[in-house]
Amino acid sequence: MDNCNKVISAINGDKECFIQVVTEKKEFLYRTAFMYVKNEHDALEILDQTVYKAFLSIKKLKKPEYFDTWIIRILINCAIDMIRKNKKIISLNDDLENIKIDVYENHEEIIDLYDAIDSLDADLKAIIILKYFDGFTITEIGDIMGASESKVKNMLHKALVNLRIELKEGCISD
Amino acid sequence: MTDYNMDKFNNIKLPDNIDSVIINAAERAYKKRNSKLKKALISIAAALVLFAASVNLSPAFAKYVSSVPGLEYLVKLVSFNKGLQRAAENGYTQNINKSAEDKGIKFTVNDIILDSKTIVVAYTIEATKDGYTDLNPGSFDFVDKSGKQITGFTTFGTTPDDKFKSTKKKDGAITMDFEFSDNIPDTIILKCKSFKDMVSEFNRETSNKIDGNWEISMDINKDLVKNSPDIYKLNKEKIIGPIKCKFEDVEIYPTVAEINVSIDNDEKYKFIGFVNARLIDDKGVEYKNFTTIGYPNDKTLKIESTYFTKSKTLNFKADGIYYMPKDQYVILDLENQKIIDDCGYGLELLYINRDTSKEFEDEKYDFDIGFKVKDPEIIQNTKGWCSGEGIDFDEIVDEKGNKLECDRRYWHGIAKGINDKEDSIEDGFCIKKSNPNSNPKLLKLRVSYVSKGTIEPINIKIK
Numbered sequence: 001m002d003n004c005n006k007v008i009s010a011i012n013g014d015k016e017c018f019i020q021v022v023t024e025k026k027e028f029l030y031r032t033a034f035m036y037v038k039n040e041h042d043a044l045e046i047l048d049q050t051v052y053k054a055f056l057s058i059k060k061l062k063k064p065e066y067f068d069t070w071i072i073r074i075l076i077n078c079a080i081d082m083i084r085k086n087k088k089i090i091s092l093n094d095d096l097e098n099i100k101i102d103v104y105e106n107h108e109e110i111i112d113l114y115d116a117i118d119s120l121d122a123d124l125k126a127i128i129i130l131k132y133f134d135g136f137t138i139t140e141i142g143d144i145m146g147a148s149e150s151k152v153k154n155m156l157h158k159a160l161v162n163l164r165i166e167l168k169e170g171c172i173s174d
Numbered sequence: 175m176t177d178y179n180m181d182k183f184n185n186i187k188l189p190d191n192i193d194s195v196i197i198n199a200a201e202r203a204y205k206k207r208n209s210k211l212k213k214a215l216i217s218i219a220a221a222l223v224l225f226a227a228s229v230n231l232s233p234a235f236a237k238y239v240s241s242v243p244g245l246e247y248l249v250k251l252v253s254f255n256k257g258l259q260r261a262a263e264n265g266y267t268q269n270i271n272k273s274a275e276d277k278g279i280k281f282t283v284n285d286i287i288l289d290s291k292t293i294v295v296a297y298t299i300e301a302t303k304d305g306y307t308d309l310n311p312g313s314f315d316f317v318d319k320s321g322k323q324i325t326g327f328t329t330f331g332t333t334p335d336d337k338f339k340s341t342k343k344k345d346g347a348i349t350m351d352f353e354f355s356d357n358i359p360d361t362i363i364l365k366c367k368s369f370k371d372m373v374s375e376f377n378r379e380t381s382n383k384i385d386g387n388w389e390i391s392m393d394i395n396k397d398l399v400k401n402s403p404d405i406y407k408l409n410k411e412k413i414i415g416p417i418k419c420k421f422e423d424v425e426i427y428p429t430v431a432e433i434n435v436s437i438d439n440d441e442k443y444k445f446i447g448f449v450n451a452r453l454i455d456d457k458g459v460e461y462k463n464f465t466t467i468g469y470p471n472d473k474t475l476k477i478e479s480t481y482f483t484k485s486k487t488l489n490f491k492a493d494g495i496y497y498m499p500k501d502q503y504v505i506l507d508l509e510n511q512k513i514i515d516d517c518g519y520g521l522e523l524l525y526i527n528r529d530t531s532k533e534f535e536d537e538k539y540d541f542d543i544g545f546k547v548k549d550p551e552i553i554q555n556t557k558g559w560c561s562g563e564g565i566d567f568d569e570i571v572d573e574k575g576n577k578l579e580c581d582r583r584y585w586h587g588i589a590k591g592i593n594d595k596e597d598s599i600e601d602g603f604c605i606k607k608s609n610p611n612s613n614p615k616l617l618k619l620r621v622s623y624v625s626k627g628t629i630e631p632i633n634i635k636i637k
Contacts, residue, residue, distance in 0.1 A: 019200050023193060031186045044195050051199035056206060114182035133183045 257479025278303030312368030415628035455485035520548035568622035572614035
């Protein structure tokens with residue numbers, strides 16, 4: 001059975017097919033979740049919530065080819081939920097101290113996004129992760145975030161500008 | 175040009191338990207999808223065991239039991255199910271007699287009934303310290319040695335023991351079918367994670383949850399799970415009212431008989447269930463349908479087993495089917511506190527409470543709404559101990575069409591055969607605080623279940 005048929009079976013309630021499809025995407029899903037929270041425990045919880053919610057609502061997925069964008073949207077929502085929950089206990093100062101950015105001699109051109117994105121707002125963070133780590137196109141990101149392409153481009157630009165500001169601040173505090 | 179470093183992303187180490195996290199989450203979601211069914215099963219199971227106290231045992235079984243010491247627990251617990259009685263008579267039992275104690279609660283597994291389809295665990299709960307009113311199983315899992323969950327439809331029931339206060343003891347049974355397990359492990363561990371201490375038997379509001387750890391490991395007698403079922407192919411179609419049913423096959427195990435039926439739902443109506451479905455042998459003995467599982471187009475009826483019946487003939491019979499129109503809505507005017515459209519089901523508003531949080535432990539609610547169902551057909555059908563649930567909804571939206579998150583209330587009217595004198599059923603639901611619209615003016619409730627339909631005899635010859 002190819003992947004598309006498996007997704008169709010999953011939509012029809014076949015639990016085994018659903019588990020297979022999700023397991024095939026586990027690296028992509030887990031790593032994306034990890035990017036948000038940077039620890040195994042929370043990343044697994046996001047994955048757990050994502051899989052749970054996805055199976056409960058899979059009947060709403062009308063086109064099987066959109067499985068990836070559909071499930072990543074659920075994952076991002078779960079990740080943002082988790083961050084909101086955790087925000088109450090993390091002070092801003094601690095957060096800033098933990099940001100470590102590798103700055104190379106030839107200006108800010110090579111950005112270690114892995115660490116730098118920690119300073120971004122949830123939406124901007126999502127866009128950077130989707131674009132540079134998960135490899136989605138601008139159009140797909142638009143689908144996932146429920147935004148137009150031009151809005152995605154604007155937000156991406158804003159995110160990159162913010163990252164550069166963070167980089168400079170990082171330099172100063174160093 | 176901005177370059178970026180992907181190594182760290184690609185080197186994020188995957189945890190060892192990632193696969194089990196995915197499987198567990200999917201299993202939980204699967205269970206949740208069937209939770210409505212499960213809720214029904216729990217109340218049916220409870221009702222069944224309440225019945226059990228007054229059911230007369232077959233003389234053969236009574237004699238058999240009196241000759242085997244220690245089986246008294248099973249007597250009480252399986253006397254409502256002829257199939258399970260026969261399975262026990264024919265040696266599909268295993269003595270376990272193990273206990274686990276925590277938080278002043280001693281949990282003992284006495285015996286099990288077991289075949290390749292079902293496990294029935296006869297247990298005793300005993301309070302070893304003061305302060306408990308009426309202990310019942312809370313949440314429990316069946317797992318194998320590696321901790322992997324064994325999934326299946328689970329029910330539990332307890333004997334109606336008003337004496338708990340004085341004896342500090344009660345008996346019950348937990349039943350699970352191996353619906354989703356290909357291999358039954360050599361060791362099955364029953365893991366109780368919590369108990370509920372209930373002040374009132376059917377009122378969840380007043381229950382206290384006691385978390386703890388009670389584990390009973392059971393080494394399975396492999397001879398009991400080797401058996402394969404008797405299978406009869408049917409391939410018979412029948413049209414009842416607007417619904418076409420295809421009876422596919424029958425699988426008969428020592429503990430249960432299962433009939434697989436595929437349903438061709440009409441454009442306007444959807445199938446809900448059979449009325450009084452049963453198997454009948456050549457002596458006219460009836461074997462009752464105690465539960466039905468499956469998807470909208472694919473149902474499995476579970477019926478008391480006829481495995482040990484030496485009958486030449488076997489027939490499936492039902493008195494009709496329940497079905498209802500698709501997309502049917504009950505409309506409730508919250509502002510003026512009245513039901514605008516009850517779809518002819520005789521609904522009467524009991525109360526609307528605002529800002530409640532008591533009933534369920536963790537959730538807060540904008541509204542708690544209760545109503546009565548007075549339709550005589552629904553009430554009659556709800557009273558029968560194998561039949562449905564009255565009326566149920568699967569989606570509630572406000573006047574703008576926004577979907578509202580809700581919890582169903584537990585039954586507090588008729589608890590299936592326990593309180594037969596009532597002429598109405600009380601029911602209700604609670605609207606969660608998490609909804610964007612905290613002040614809906616109108617509610618539309620999509621009806622997903624109602625125990626009404628066509629009464630027309632169905633007879634299918636199996637052998």
